[in-house]
Amino acid sequence: MKKLIEFKGVTKEYKVGEVPIKALNGVDFSISEGEFVVILGASGAGKSTILNILGGMDTPTSGQVFVGDQEITSLSEKKLTDYRGEKVGFVFQFYNLIPNLNALENVEFATEVCKNHLDAKDILHKVGLTDRIKNFPSQLSGGEQQRVAIARAVAKNPLLLLCDEPTGALDYVTGKSVLKLLQDLNRETNKCVVLVTHNSAIAPMADKIIKVKSGMIESVTMNDEKQSVEGIEW
Numbered sequence: 658m659k660k661l662i663e664f665k666g667v668t669k670e671y672k673v674g675e676v677p678i679k680a681l682n683g684v685d686f687s688i689s690e691g692e693f694v695v696i697l698g699a700s701g702a703g704k705s706t707i708l709n710i711l712g713g714m715d716t717p718t719s720g721q722v723f724v725g726d727q728e729i730t731s732l733s734e735k736k737l738t739d740y741r742g743e744k745v746g747f748v749f750q751f752y753n754l755i756p757n758l759n760a761l762e763n764v765e766f767a768t769e770v771c772k773n774h775l776d777a778k779d780i781l782h783k784v785g786l787t788d789r790i791k792n793f794p795s796q797l798s799g800g801e802q803q804r805v806a807i808a809r810a811v812a813k814n815p816l817l818l819l820c821d822e823p824t825g826a827l828d829y830v831t832g833k834s835v836l837k838l839l840q841d842l843n844r845e846t847n848k849c850v851v852l853v854t855h856n857s858a859i860a861p862m863a864d865k866i867i868k869v870k871s872g873m874i875e876s877v878t879m880n881d882e883k884q885s886v887e888g889i890e891w
């Protein structure tokens with residue numbers, strides 16, 4: 658399969674007062690088109706830093722990141738903003754929906770600026786929210802709000818879907834249904850999904866598992882016998 662993402666010698670240092678914190682310390686890995694990737698690690702390992710750099714929300718201190726035919730670490734601020742807007746769909750732990758827009762408007766607001774976006778209503782139908790499109794976030798459950806957030810990310814028709822602890826605020830059953838939705842979307846659209854979690858039980862659903870420890874890659878494992886979410890318990 659064709660390579661879609663490559664991290665080469667990526668470091669990230671934060672300076673807090675006098676003490677520098679090395680959030681990433683020489684990170685190398687690659688991801689192929691269509692892969693479902695789980696990035697695993699303990700709290701503070703550097704998972705979100707990797708995801709934020711990949712999504713163009715943060716820049717590394719040194720090293721290179723390639724996505725598709727672009728080196729995103731060499732882009733101007735304007736081009737990086739375009740990359741973030743056009744190529745990346747984000748799903749966060751706390752849905753980040755706009756409270757005074759209904760579900761449909763939340764999705765449409767995100768797709769307005771995207772050239773190749775998909776139809777907002779179609780995607781909301783796909784995530785199982787046909788009857789709730791006129792509801793505001795406060796009228797939806799956590800799982801439903803996360804479905805709106807996923808619809809919002811997918812409707813942009815991005816190159817990558819990046820998910821940071823997407824089930825972190827959900828109960829077991831709802832979390833599983835959100836993971837199933839992400840797995841189905843990956844299978845049906847062949848879009849690359851990168852999911853960050855501390856929950857190692859989720860790993861069997863991935864094509865590739867990248868373990869992060871103290872700002873470094875501990876291991877990269879290909880999973881030849883990928884499991885359906887329904888078959889995973891934790």
Ligand SMILES: Nc1ncnc2c1ncn2[C@@H]1O[C@H](COP(=O)(O)OP(=O)(O)OP(=O)(O)O)[C@@H](O)[C@H]1O
Binds near residue numbers: 671701702706855
């Ligand atoms: N803006 C920042 N300023 C200073 N230090 C930071 C900043 N962001 C992250 N760090 C530090 O970098 C390290 C990696 O953080 P990161 O958020 O990537 O970890 P994580 O694996 O995603 O953790 P968690 O699962 O708790 O979210 C941590 O030590 C963190 O305290």
